Amino acid sequence: MRTTSRLSDRARELDSADPLAGMREKFLGHxxxxxxxxxxxxxxxxxxAATLDRxxxxxxxxxxxxxxxGWDEGWLALPRQIGDELGLQVLGAAPGQCIVADSTTVLLYKLARAAVAAGGDRTEIVLDRDNFPTDRYVMEGIAAECGLTLRWVGADYDGGVRPESVAAAVGPQTSLVVLSHVAYRSGxxxxxxxxxxxxHRTGGRVLWDLCHSAGSVPAELDAWNVDYAAGCSYKYLNGGPGAPAWAYVAARHQNDFNQPIRGWLGAGDPFGMGRDFVPAPGIQRVVSGTPPILGMLxxxxxxxxxSEAGMDAVREKSVQLTSFAVQAFDEVLAPLGAVLASPRDPSQRGSHITVDHPAFKDVTARLWEQGIIPDYRNPNGIRLGLSPLSTSFAETWTGIEAMAADLRAGS
Structure with a gap:
């Protein structure tokens, strides 16, 4: 009881001192x-709440x-406008390199297919076995389609892919490397x-998946010399269920971007209804069909x-939230046999942590019945996703305390 009271008090203290605490009130259901x-x-x-009005x-x-x-009065320009603003505020990308379109799956296919086409005679795609299934499935399909070989990189269960592992897998036949900025399971x-x-030293290119980082972990795509990136918008970007994804193609690669799904809005003169496909200049050539306007608003x-909060402040809050969650894990979950499956070093950790226990599949179902909603991932992990602008320290503690109470009740 003393530990519970102390952690509860600590959560309240952190909320009181949080300069971003007022942001939480802007979200529906908080x-x-x-x-x-x-x-x-x-x-x-x-x-x-502002989205209701919009x-x-x-x-x-x-x-x-x-x-x-409306199409002539601004709708057609929205994918590029939102892409540029996302690049400026979140991704560290200069204008003209980001665009909103399609789903993450479709964009991963488009970007990867264009990248291997630009790679000439190179025959290998490098990826890790612990990446999100979609990433792996799409690359398996492209390898089969193009007669390429997949080379797999290992990753630590509670970590992820490190430079030395990639260095051991790449070589003169590497066409493309596909990895996630933040690992979906471990963070x-x-x-x-x-x-x-x-x-790049081998002559290959890299496609980065930012689904679990965009909006919670700062990125500097231009400064990092990234080739391609993609990510969803319904996680830390709060675009809503099934909201469209976004793509980044570095300006230096746009001229050789060979669009594999040719649609009329990726053409240079879409309303000319030309006989042959002539790609649009710049980032517009990534687009295929009519943009999902409602989904991107x-x-x-x-x-x-x-932008109001600043990505540095968002990241600082994220680090504080996950650090508090790790502290609470150590004090109330580890003694019950739970295992932390995420990095302990906050500089290596995104905005979620994963905790493993054999009972967690059933625990998650019972927590949901109480309105305590974490995320379950096979084989036995609960992910605690701590969205910096909408999650409080108090609700983080409420969730972890409920997990511990359920484990104690079942022991």
């Missing part, structure tokens, strides 16, 4: 007594009022600049909120 702890922002972020205005006045005229932060540089509100 005060919902039926959900005392939402710890799954790394899977689906809470909606912002969507209502769009449906009533733009879609309902302007009808098809490990990869050394993007070091890995990118060593791959909510991103604007979160990007604006991140």
């Amino acid at each position: 005060d919902d007594a039926g959900v005392p702890a939402y710890l799954d922002g790394n899977s689906l972020g809470r909606p912002l 969507l209502n205005e769009f449906v009533r006045n733009q879609w309902g009022g302007r009808l098809i005229r 490990f932060i990869a050394d993007v600049p070091a890995i990118t540089e060593l791959v 909510a991103m604007q509100d979160m990007i604006a909120l991140i």
Whole structure:
């Protein structure tokens, strides 16, 4: 009881001292007594209250009022405009290199397929076995389609891919390396600049998946000399269920970007309805079909909120949240047989931690019934996704305390 009281007091102290605490009130449901702890922002972020107004205005006045005229009055430019703002505020990317389109799966295919086409006679794709299934499945498909060989890199269970492991796998036949900035299970932060540089020394290119980092961990895609990147927008970017993904193609690679899914809006003159496909200049050539306007609107509100807070402050809050969660794990979960499956060094950790225990599949179901919502990942892990602008220290403790109480009750 003394530990519980002390950690509860510590959570309240951290919330009181948090300069970003007021941001939480901007999210719908933050005060919902039926959900005392939402710890799954790394899977689906809470909606912002401002998004209600934005969507209502769009449906009533733009879609309902302007009808098809809206395409000529700004809708077609939104994917590039939002992409540029995302690049500026979150990704460290100069204008003209980011665009919103498609799903993460489709963009991973497009970027990887264009990259291996630009790689000439090189025959290998390098990736890690612990990457998110979609990344692995897409690359397996491209390898089969193009007659390429997959070379697999190992990763520590509670860590991720390190430069030395990549160095051992790449060589003169490396066309493309596909990795995640933040590992989806462990939360490990990869050394993007070091890995990118060593791959470039072999003549290969790198595609980075930023699904579990964009909006919570700062990125400097231009400064890191990244070739390609993609990520979703419904996690820390709070775009909503199924919101479209975004792609980054470095300016130096845009001229040789051979679009594998040719659609009319990736053409240079889409309304010319030409007989042959002539790609659009710049980042526009990544696009295929009609952009999902409704699905990308909510991103604007979160990007604006991140801009107001500043990515450095967002990252500082993220480090504090996960550090508190690790402290609480050590004191109330580790004695019950739980195992931390994430890095202890906060500089190597994104905005979620994973805790393993054989009972956690059933524990998660019972927690959800109480409105305490973490994320379960096979074989036996609970991920605690701590979204910096919407998650409090108090609800983090509420969730961890409930996990411990359930384990004690079942022991």
